[in-house]
Amino acid sequence: MSTQASASQPVAEIGVIGGSGFYSFLDDVEEVRVDTPFGPPSDPIAIGELAGRRVAFVPRHGRDHRFPPHKIPYRANLWALRSLGVRQVLAPCAVGSLTPDLGPGTLAVPDQLADRTSGRDQTFYDQGAAVHVSFSDPYCPTGRRAAVESARTSGWEPVDRGTLVVIEGPRFSTRAESRWFASQGWTLIGMTGHPEAVLARELALCYTSLCLVTDLDAGIEEGEGVTMEEVLRVFGENIDRLRGVVAEAVKALPAERTCACATVLDGIKLPLELP
Numbered sequence: 297m298s299t300q301a302s303a304s305q306p307v308a309e310i311g312v313i314g315g316s317g318f319y320s321f322l323d324d325v326e327e328v329r330v331d332t333p334f335g336p337p338s339d340p341i342a343i344g345e346l347a348g349r350r351v352a353f354v355p356r357h358g359r360d361h362r363f364p365p366h367k368i369p370y371r372a373n374l375w376a377l378r379s380l381g382v383r384q385v386l387a388p389c390a391v392g393s394l395t396p397d398l399g400p401g402t403l404a405v406p407d408q409l410a411d412r413t414s415g416r417d418q419t420f421y422d423q424g425a426a427v428h429v430s431f432s433d434p435y436c437p438t439g440r441r442a443a444v445e446s447a448r449t450s451g452w453e454p455v456d457r458g459t460l461v462v463i464e465g466p467r468f469s470t471r472a473e474s475r476w477f478a479s480q481g482w483t484l485i486g487m488t489g490h491p492e493a494v495l496a497r498e499l500a501l502c503y504t505s506l507c508l509v510t511d512l513d514a515g516i517e518e519g520e521g522v523t524m525e526e527v528l529r530v531f532g533e534n535i536d537r538l539r540g541v542v543a544e545a546v547k548a549l550p551a552e553r554t555c556a557c558a559t560v561l562d563g564i565k566l567p568l569e570l571p
């Protein structure tokens with residue numbers, strides 16, 4: 297089992313985990329099969345150039361969308377990215393809105409996360425030693441700034457805050473659940489933002505979520521509530537500009553990290569050797 301990027305293997309500095317609509321934004325793409333101690337990632341990883349940066353792209357659900365949110369190999373995806381040299385990750389995703397202020401077509405860069413998933417592997421450190429990483433601010437401050445400023449440059453004023461609650465899925469919420477989440481002050485709801493965020497932190501990677509609102513969740517919508525049809529329609533209408541913002545953010549990320557994400561594991565004795 298090889299987890300290290302070998303001399304002949306292409307490397308990348310920035311990772312993007314997103315839908316398959318993101319393949320086309322890289323130039324000179326090469327696909328790499330990576331194995332990890334946690335199994336293979338969702339699919340071979342596409343590595344290419346973007347604005348002079350080396351970028352690795354993981355199609356979160358697999359190229360043919362075979363992994364529903366609760367079955368995505370999150371640990372393998374993050375481990376594979378780190379083994380290729382990636383240290384900063386941008387994670388675009390589709391979300392619902394828990395407040396009428398953030399309608400479909402809104403771009404939000406959340407600053408907080410609430411985990412309502414269950415039964416997903418949430419850590420790399422299952423045995424050998426207890427590892428407790430700091431997670432009070434789950435997203436990279438530098439990555440968030442890059443995302444917000446890139447959206448502004450692209451003419452798409454983003455919402456520079458918000459709490460993303462991540463549910464287990466794959467079903468959507470009941471009206472009662474949705475109203476309950478909203479009553480906590482949580483503003484966005486999705487199914488894939490966790491454990492992706494904490495697994496990135498556990499590998500000392502910077503992680504930034506870019507949330508495209510595709511629907512109003514069940515609690516604030518009269519009628520049928522969320523349908524997959526509506527989600528896909530709004531996503532399709534916005535994928536080009538979301539890709540544009542992610543590309544701008546790739547350019548804006550610093551070559552050298554000065555944020556706390558980089559040093560979060562300093563002084564902690566790890567039971568695993570990181571790639």
Ligand SMILES: [Zn+2]
Pocket residue numbers: 436437438439501502503553555556557558
């Ligand atoms: Zn960071």
